[in-house]
Amino acid sequence: NKRKIAIFIGSRANYGTGKAVMKAVKDHPSLILQTIVGASALLDHYGEVVKLIEADGFTIDARVHMLIEGASPLTMAKTTGIGMSELATAYDNLKPDVVIAVGDRFEVLAAAAAAAYMNIPLAHIMGGEISGTIDESIRHAITKLAHIHFPSSEAAKKRIIQMGERPEMIFAVGCPRMDLIRDILEKKKLDLSFEGVGAGAIDITKPFLFVSQHSVTTEFGSGEKDINAILDALTELKIQTIMLWPNSDAGSEDVSRGIRKFRERTKDNPPFPLHIFKNLPVHNYFHLMNSTACMIGNSSSLLREGSFIGTPGVLVGSRQQGRDRSENVIAVKHDKKEIVAAIKKQLKHGKYKSNHSYGKGDAGKNIAAVLVKVKPDIQKLFREIKHNGL
Amino acid sequence: NKRKIAIFIGSRANYGTGKAVMKAVKDHPSLILQTIVGASALLDHYGEVVKLIEADGFTIDARVHMLIEGASPLTMAKTTGIGMSELATAYDNLKPDVVIAVGDRFEVLAAAAAAAYMNIPLAHIMGGEISGTIDESIRHAITKLAHIHFPSSEAAKKRIIQMGERPEMIFAVGCPRMDLIRDILEKKKLDLSFEGVGAGAIDITKPFLFVSQHSVTTEFGSGEKDINAILDALTELKIQTIMLWPNSDAGSEDVSRGIRKFRERTKDNPPFPLHIFKNLPVHNYFHLMNSTACMIGNSSSLLREGSFIGTPGVLVGSRQQGRDRSENVIAVKHDKKEIVAAIKKQLKHGKYKSNHSYGKGDAGKNIAAVLVKVKPDIQKLFREIKHNGL
Amino acid sequence: NKRKIAIFIGSRANYGTGKAVMKAVKDHPSLILQTIVGASALLDHYGEVVKLIEADGFTIDARVHMLIEGASPLTMAKTTGIGMSELATAYDNLKPDVVIAVGDRFEVLAAAAAAAYMNIPLAHIMGGEISGTIDESIRHAITKLAHIHFPSSEAAKKRIIQMGERPEMIFAVGCPRMDLIRDILEKKKLDLSFEGVGAGAIDITKPFLFVSQHSVTTEFGSGEKDINAILDALTELKIQTIMLWPNSDAGSEDVSRGIRKFRERTKDNPPFPLHIFKNLPVHNYFHLMNSTACMIGNSSSLLREGSFIGTPGVLVGSRQQGRDRSENVIAVKHDKKEIVAAIKKQLKHGKYKSNHSYGKGDAGKNIAAVLVKVKPDIQKLFREIKHNGL
């Protein structure tokens, strides 16, 4: 009787992290993988991650559509509620022995809470980190529901202990995205086709910028202004740029609108070559991070993968506030001048050397090894530590 | 422009705690109360708390049915998901400035998460305590979603600080149930009518036992055995007993079945006078706690209200595991002998003196006073404290 | 490539009808059966039909909890909505070629509408009949969503044609419940065990009455008065009685309360021997209909199965208003005197002879044979018939 390990993949980012774990679980003789795909991972609008998953050889055990249209804080809440109800049904039908929840996006709380309520041991990957947006609250709430913790770094582990979790259930295995990066940069090649939405002649053998900017849910409504600051900076720099379409967080419509208007406005005379991808296969995303002269935006990958790869980065705004970072990143406000200055500095510096604070690229196997043996107590109990409140 | 304070009442117990806060908010000139009633608080089966609320002079601003039948861990999860989706709609229509979530029952996470996702400041009452069942996880998850904390005791406050919350947003105002108790024991009288389900001749001027036993969600399936241990003990003691019907947690059917079978089995020759209430008005509940010779079961009121009132109590099983308690309680296992011995000991001891570790009975007003002025930062940020993990 | 035929079973009554179809589909070499169980069929409170289904050798392909507690018109609507959302997910995962919806209970609209919306050919069993309650509206709404119709009688077929459906997609195959009856009365024996809730000494070798009374959703609130009229009549007649617990329609609580109060009230001196079954295996239900001196209530089985079996019946109230009936039934109001008189008349008459207007007991095989070959047009189109409005 092998242990059935269900993983919930709700987004492009989720799969980027989950893939190495899924592979390790699937390949382990004592484990059975159950793949549940939901939320934006099912939607064409966000690049239909489900097709990538199947192309990678995984079987989908349940599909759960749950995304309420609107991309607002309200619809994020409704989506999560509906997801929780439907994922409970999926667990009831699949009867997993462990559920894995990855990260801190809004819909992940649905997967986590449903498992905890149903007395299914919950394993959480990427807990204990610090960031901005509602993700900050969700991540820690999931930690308090989880039975097994797989933080990406020792700093994260220390915070999970602080929150009252038992050290013997916390495994600082590194971040599974690093596994993927190592694998990809070793084996695959960049294979970009510049079809679809986009403008003009990008030559990736020459220096290019790479932009990945999402909305900030706790600053709902400012997304258009924020992306505009970046677009203004790019307009001044006039360097060829590859950009990613925003994910499905509340406010993504604002970011999208800013991009659409910019393209409409400049379509007769684009100030710089710009190509926008709705979705990028994970391996191309990392190859671009590996090749770009400077990555700009507020994606957590700037800090995490960027640190491992050594990508020169400009972190714009509050979205990753408080998240551990290494020397590859310069943080600036949504201000054209600051952005321009920081990009110039990074262009001068060039690539950084690889930093292993988020793992060495073996997290997937480490996690599988733990899941075979771990015996969590289904009844959680707050563990008090000595402290004086400071 | 007064602040609109929405409170979610999802159960009988919720209202017992929330009432003093609702009264203080409603009476405050700078606040407007919005009352949202849902889950078992709407159902006849659980005593239709909504009628008590209206009888107390409160207006219901929204009613949200959400309870999926089944009373299992699965249906608890589904209920919470559906509640989250529907409460988001209620907030969207009512536009509260603050949402108050009370306690740690499963459906309360729905009210809390919906507010946090929608960037509405979330105030949480009764955080930082420790107990058994899934409540333990839910309570702390809500803390990590909440912006303002109203723990009942200093010990609870210390745990909330440990979890990374900012001390300036934590107000140890005491437990609002104590307000109610003080008020009730001062003003109202016990007014029992022994209609409805029940057996025979209870004389409350003579010593009687009082039983309040619920299911333990993390020990799903053991409810019948557990209540039977208590019923066996009562059968040996042969003292007149008043009992409460279990709440709607997963597993409540098991407890109910045990009680039903016992009554069926003994209906021709009841071993002791027994009366069972499906629902008790809050004031009678506290009066019974004030008058009983010994209270038995696993309700948290044994520890909290019992401590304030000085009720001699026998705490059975793991449901309140870890919760702070004072000298009025003897804890035992689900074992007939242990239960009998502990009851006998309490009968000999008699009433304890009042203990104020859960507040002095002025929490409602304290909370209203804070809600008028507090300015929480909608973006939460983990606060690291110095600790060595021990 | 065999056709995958999914059937939705949402209640005890549903399974009584669906069973013969499920058996025929499962046994057919060109069809694959997919069994989806939901609503009250999953709940212990209603006898957990799902266990009977598994005991009969069927595999459950999906379980969908959906019943919102409350048993009111409001919660019926919410249940159906949630069911529609979740059944869509189930169809998405199972990919059936045809979905079968049985009858007209509230949750069946969820199963039917989800299939029609998803362009899955919908087959409907028991359309075209006439009755009271909201079932009357639901049944015909399902007809207008369905692509293939399996009415139980020629009269029903004529009404489906009237509603604008194409005659070549209407198959008057008879009612599959008759298959079951024929099979049961031939092969199985009555095997009653008088455990569980109940009172006393029923001797089924002597004349006994059999009561099956449900709530009437469009007369919400009158359930208690209605059952009381029957209980009063029984009290006068003093004949031993077997009774069934009501189903989960809105208002069922009212009927249940009436029964509970009666038993409480008369527990020291029961006016007649009374045994109440929460759930009866289908075969015992039909054996009791075959043996009873007179069946009383408002269940449709009085008219349908009763006609086939020849059960002397007293139909009380409006619930089956307009439904085709044969000579075995006397219809009366909720009036003690009328009920008493009708029962006496039936006791005198004794058993009726079998009537085949609802089929000969071969509907299951007929339906399977159609499902193998039928090619419905997924785009429905109203078929106008000549009429002058009279």
Add this chain to the structure above:
Amino acid sequence: NKRKIAIFIGSRANYGTGKAVMKAVKDHPSLILQTIVGASALLDHYGEVVKLIEADGFTIDARVHMLIEGASPLTMAKTTGIGMSELATAYDNLKPDVVIAVGDRFEVLAAAAAAAYMNIPLAHIMGGEISGTIDESIRHAITKLAHIHFPSSEAAKKRIIQMGERPEMIFAVGCPRMDLIRDILEKKKLDLSFEGVGAGAIDITKPFLFVSQHSVTTEFGSGEKDINAILDALTELKIQTIMLWPNSDAGSEDVSRGIRKFRERTKDNPPFPLHIFKNLPVHNYFHLMNSTACMIGNSSSLLREGSFIGTPGVLVGSRQQGRDRSENVIAVKHDKKEIVAAIKKQLKHGKYKSNHSYGKGDAGKNIAAVLVKVKPDIQKLFREIKHNGL
């Protein structure tokens, strides 16, 4: 005590029809209007109809987000289910005396079924018509749930009678969209601003084409090919064109994609001046129908409003299959040649004279007058008519 009349507005099209009724109800001294807005009517992506409603002076009593992203048959089903659950809550809080459902879009079944289940008299506008897509099934299913019918024409009334409804509850008052048209063409002027998405120099004082093409849910997947046939025809004709973005039916993404690709493909050398509106205020829509040289597509407005206005029209494909039409329309397949030929024919013919088979423009007041007095029986009963099945 005035009657409370709730209306559900779920889309742009819904409001176009509902507006005249809302105005008449709001202005009637014996009626109170309750406006419930949901589905795509709340979304920016579809033009945020809710803002138009408020700008017209109506108060929104409840907002219900329900649209599951995906625009597929599956998500249409899920959306309807979630809508049914949430609208039940809205009715429970608003307690309307009558609910009005308009038309046949997928989410309207949610509003209709919730009302019928809750024993709230349901009035249906635009029943009894014939069309293609799933709308055909939904429209008639709503008829079988409705208590009061307001068909737009005598032909539609006859079909409602055929379906077994009682003639005294069917009021052929005309279509309320005609009220609006009459009012608009009399009072308002065309006031187009060619901002937003679009290309170039449209001069509406010269002949222009007007395109409104939606997806066909029962031909899911063909939307891109269909719009391409039209775009090819336009490319050949080279006449300036105004186009509308498709609505939120399943498959709308396909139509949108076709349009997007066309614009991308031809952006350097547009074959004809093309402007696309995401949303048009209703009055501009009708003015364009009044001024266009020829309207092309599959919107029902071609047949209904077009008939009243006398718009020369080319109806493409099956979406309005079977719907009553008058002489202003030429029906063709999704074939470039046929489309070109039909447009040329209409350009030669010019405007048609107004046809009143869909009403004279006084439906709103007629409906309000009925709603004041009508006393529907909440228990529906199928009315058999004499027919021989032909």
